[in-house]
Amino acid sequence: MAVMAVHQFAQCITCHAWSPDQSMVALCPNNNEVHIYRLVEDKWEKVHVLQKHDQVVSGIDWSTRSNRIVTASHDRNSYVWNLEGSEWVPTLVILRLNRAALCVQWSPKENKFAVGSGAKTVCICYYEQENNWWVSKLIRKRHDSSVTSVSWHPNNILLATTSTDGKCRVFSTFIKGVDAKDSIKGTLSDSKFGELIVQLDLSSSWTFGVKWSPSGNTLAYVGHNSMIYFVDDVGPSPLAQNVVFRDLPLRDVLFVSERTVIGVGFDCNPMVFAADERGIWSFIRYLGERKTASSPSRYGSQFSEAFGKFYGQSKHGVSNDTVDTSRTRGAVHENCINSIIPLGEHGALTRRFSTSGLDGRIVLWDLENEQDILEL
Amino acid sequence: MAGAEGFVEADNAEAIIARIEHKSRKIESLLKQYKPVEALKTALEGTYAMTSDERCKSAHWIAVHRALMAIKDVDGMLSSLDPEYYDILMKYLYRGLSTGDRPTCDQCLRIHEKLTEKAGLGCILRFLTDTVNTV
Numbered sequence: 308m309a310v311m312a313v314h315q316f317a318q319c320i321t322c323h324a325w326s327p328d329q330s331m332v333a334l335c336p337n338n339n340e341v342h343i344y345r346l347v348e349d350k351w352e353k354v355h356v357l358q359k360h361d362q363v364v365s366g367i368d369w370s371t372r373s374n375r376i377v378t379a380s381h382d383r384n385s386y387v388w389n390l391e392g393s394e395w396v397p398t399l400v401i402l403r404l405n406r407a408a409l410c411v412q413w414s415p416k417e418n419k420f421a422v423g424s425g426a427k428t429v430c431i432c433y434y435e436q437e438n439n440w441w442v443s444k445l446i447r448k449r450h451d452s453s454v455t456s457v458s459w460h461p462n463n464i465l466l467a468t469t470s471t472d473g474k475c476r477v478f479s480t481f482i483k484g485v486d487a488k489d490s491i492k493g494t495l496s497d498s499k500f501g502e503l504i505v506q507l508d509l510s511s512s513w514t515f516g517v518k519w520s521p522s523g524n525t526l527a528y529v530g531h532n533s534m535i536y537f538v539d540d541v542g543p544s545p546l547a548q549n550v551v552f553r554d555l556p557l558r559d560v561l562f563v564s565e566r567t568v569i570g571v572g573f574d575c576n577p578m579v580f581a582a583d584e585r586g587i588w589s590f591i592r593y594l595g596e597r598k599t600a601s602s603p604s605r606y607g608s609q610f611s612e613a614f615g616k617f618y619g620q621s622k623h624g625v626s627n628d629t630v631d632t633s634r635t636r637g638a639v640h641e642n643c644i645n646s647i648i649p650l651g652e653h654g655a656l657t658r659r660f661s662t663s664g665l666d667g668r669i670v671l672w673d674l675e676n677e678q679d680i681l682e683l
Numbered sequence: 684m685a686g687a688e689g690f691v692e693a694d695n696a697e698a699i700i701a702r703i704e705h706k707s708r709k710i711e712s713l714l715k716q717y718k719p720v721e722a723l724k725t726a727l728e729g730t731y732a733m734t735s736d737e738r739c740k741s742a743h744w745i746a747v748h749r750a751l752m753a754i755k756d757v758d759g760m761l762s763s764l765d766p767e768y769y770d771i772l773m774k775y776l777y778r779g780l781s782t783g784d785r786p787t788c789d790q791c792l793r794i795h796e797k798l799t800e801k802a803g804l805g806c807i808l809r810f811l812t813d814t815v816n817t818v
Contacts, residue, residue, distance in 0.1 A: 512812035532812035533805030551770070553803025 379408035423454030642666035
């Protein structure tokens, strides 16, 4: 089984992040606090509570090398937390937003972080040594709606964003003094801060969960229309693939290797997508346990009742148990999974990852025994 | 889609309607030969050349409706239908359900149940979220 452990932390978790040695996890239990738990002899102990935000914390990221936590909240603020002694000390980052901050991520070199917001802007924040504070530069143009997700390219300059306007965009975040001049090779080396490199208009519905592949050559993001989009050779002439799948939409994705992606979302069960030798992506299988179509599955009386009413209208004897048995119940997650984080070394191959969801659980997964996926 | 269909917007609506009429005649002949599945496939083909012109949409719908009502073996029809047509069929099913006409709704509901089983909830999602290509 791919599931390593299931931990129930709260009624609902909005986001989570792991410490560099994976001994502690920071999560937001759907309120304005961040709770940090440490695993002490098989039991999770709450060791810190970070209380500074006024509204729900929508994004947390914990940098691996510098051990800093950045949090972003609906209160339009972001804090960078540094561990001093045994206390986490917050530093306010003035984002200059007039709407909620929705997502946050440290850049690969951890000298910048990006915040996506409902104000149709992306804030790129960097540390100014002279004034000892974090400065925020805004990418104001281009987005027509809330920025739902951000992802850094391995070169620390390019940033991909998804938005509820249905488009995925790649920007340059080159900042003089922070980034080295020769960070990007080729045609993109002259890009200015905030320059739109490419805009992908593949979806007509909200887009979420964008991620770059480990080499930075491929981009994957999901749409709310139960589709996942893969784009190779991101640049002036990208190759896009739209993959349609059966079930409910996804919310987030993770590149497990250059050609394997795990998607999580409203189906409460991670989905595995992979590219074959020709580079064509397709859905492989679900990761968790699934009830097979042969057994009549009780997936909650509400659901089957509704289908029963719907089909009963046509006065044909329908057995509503057979409809859509692919939905899992009694699965590991019982509600929408909204975030997937890699565990361990961020390298070309991720074997372990964790997912958190609206059911308040964090589940740790290991692909060790999933030979068919590792061999893809 | 690419090719001639892509320039449909440049053509006037009359050209499209003429094409649909030609298709309708083909559908009628297929139905006379008791080939409702082929008729439905013919009706669904080419609807990808979406236009926003209401007359074209109505003409398309009439052709699809004709083929849909003739289907007796829903399972057989779905098993021989290309998966790329599932999404477009779902859109027409909802159009049928919105007519309120009893026989149409009965038939559409019957097909809807089987199609959901085959194509999954994602198919319904794609109908709901696609505000650009409506039927």
